[in-house]
Every structure is written in C-alpha cells, then in structure tokens.
Amino acid sequence: MMLPQGCSRIITLGPQGTFSDLAAQRVLLPSVSCHYVRTFAEALLEASERQDTVAVVPIENSVAGTVVPVQDALVRWSLRILGESNVSVRYGLLANVVLENAETLFAHPQAFEQTSDFQAHHLPEARPVFTDSNIDSGVRFLKEVDQPGFSGAAIVPLSFAEQNPDYLKQSDIQDYPNNTTRFLVVGSSQPEFAFDFGRTKTSMFIESSEDRAGLLYDLLSVFNRFHINLCRLESRPSKKVPWIYVFYVDFYNSSETQSCLDALSSSQFQFQILGSYDSLD
Incomplete structure (x- = not known):
C-alpha cells in the first residue's frame, strides 16, 4: 500500500481530469479524500507540513525529462517517496x-x-x-x-x-506515441521511519564537498562493486555553492543494497535517501 497509516488526504494538481488527478485516483482509497491545488509547489508544501496528507506529483516525463521543481523540493522540504505510477499521456x-x-x-x-x-x-x-x-x-x-x-x-x-x-x-498530437509521465506519491519524512529495501526501488540525493577529476567515477564504482543496477542518474547544480553539482540516483534494490549504502557512508560522499518504494505498474 502506498498511503501511510493515518493518511486521509491526497493533494494533487487540479482541477479534476488532469493527468495528476488520474495518477491520484489510482492510489485513492474510500477513506481518503482528494483535494486540488494550482501548482506542484502547493501540493508538496502541504504534504511536507501535514502527516495526514500525501501529494501526487510528476517527477519525470519520457520525452521532456525531469520536472525539476518537484525534484528539488524533495530535498528542500525533506519529503519521502512512498510509491510511483506511470501514466500514458495523450x-x-x-x-x-x-x-x-x-x-x-x-x-x-x-x-x-x-x-x-x-x-x-x-x-x-x-x-x-x-x-x-x-x-x-x-x-x-x-x-x-x-x-x-x-x-x-x-x-x-x-x-x-x-x-x-x-x-x-x-x-494524439504528442511528439512521441509512447509519451509517459512518471508520478510520485510523497509524504512528510518522519525521523523514526526505517526504509524497506525489500521494495523495488530506492531514490537518493548525493553530494560531495570535493570537486575533482574522477569524482563521478568513484561514485559509480561503489554501485558497481555491489552489482547495483542504476535506473536513473542526473546531475543538478548545488543550491549551496555555484558550479558545484549534486546527483540524483534511482536504483533497483537487491540483497546488497544495505552493504552498498554502508560503503557510501564511509566514503567522501554524503547522501539522503528520498524513499524506497514499489510501483503500481
């Protein structure tokens, strides 16, 4: 189940009938109400402030790429990814x-x-x-x-x-017939929460205080050492220091996930786990 215990509200981009609404309806339960806002930022902010609320927001499109404000907000507002769903966009x-x-x-x-x-x-x-x-x-x-x-x-x-x-x-005026948007179900992060690496995927935010040749190679070498299959890797400007870059990584969980994270913890990289979750698809 993608909705946490005690969840009674889903917030998503409205009005009714948007692709975000379609994604929200896929996780909606009879005991949960759906509310609409005008921007993704409104949905994410409300989800970060209320433990009874989750947001359903797009994170990535198969044609246009990452929805950058949503991705950045996951880190800025300490949100936790609870699940994902793919929606065909026509x-x-x-x-x-x-x-x-x-x-x-x-x-x-x-x-x-x-x-x-x-x-x-x-x-x-x-x-x-x-x-x-x-x-x-x-x-x-x-x-x-x-x-x-x-x-x-x-x-x-x-x-x-x-x-x-x-x-x-x-x-069907979309540029590509397989146009698909990946939506996330996100909620507030709780300090006592333990991530379940038995789920399908884990998403991470990774940064380093260093800027040197071979930095990305060193990062990827850790995942390679434990045979972790990355399904997404993106660099983004750091919000702390101009021209320093951070990484967003998604990977498929395996029996070696915890060992890989332990190795990262003892390296020069700092990371934040954004969620370990399943897909509806």
Missing part, C-alpha cells in the same frame, strides 16, 4: 479556426514541451499563453471561443478534447 488540440490562422495557444508548460513538433508544423502563428494545468487550458479556451475576434487553440488531455468534438481538430 493530447488533443482544440481550435475554432484553421490551425495556420490560430493566434493564441493555451497550453501548460509541460504539454507545450511535449508537442513541439506538432506546433512547428501546424501552429506557426500561435502565441503561447501558459496555464496552470492541461484542464485549465481547455477551460480558458472555451471561455474565449465565442468572443469576437478570438482565433485560438488549446492543448488538452485527449479525454477532454473528445468531450468537445465541435472544436477537436487533431488527436
């Missing part, structure tokens, strides 16, 4: 004019990134107006569509687009 385009004549394009920043090829070919004159969510893009389009002189379009979830067939111009 977009549709609403418009009230021939696409080449669209002057305004409502889009969430992530949807805008994930449909760049389609935009380049079919929406050459459209000026992007960024929205709070993919559903918000559709809502704002429908509010404007009957206004005199409005020539616009909106990138929305395909399910939303199909509910508005009069304006549906194109289905």
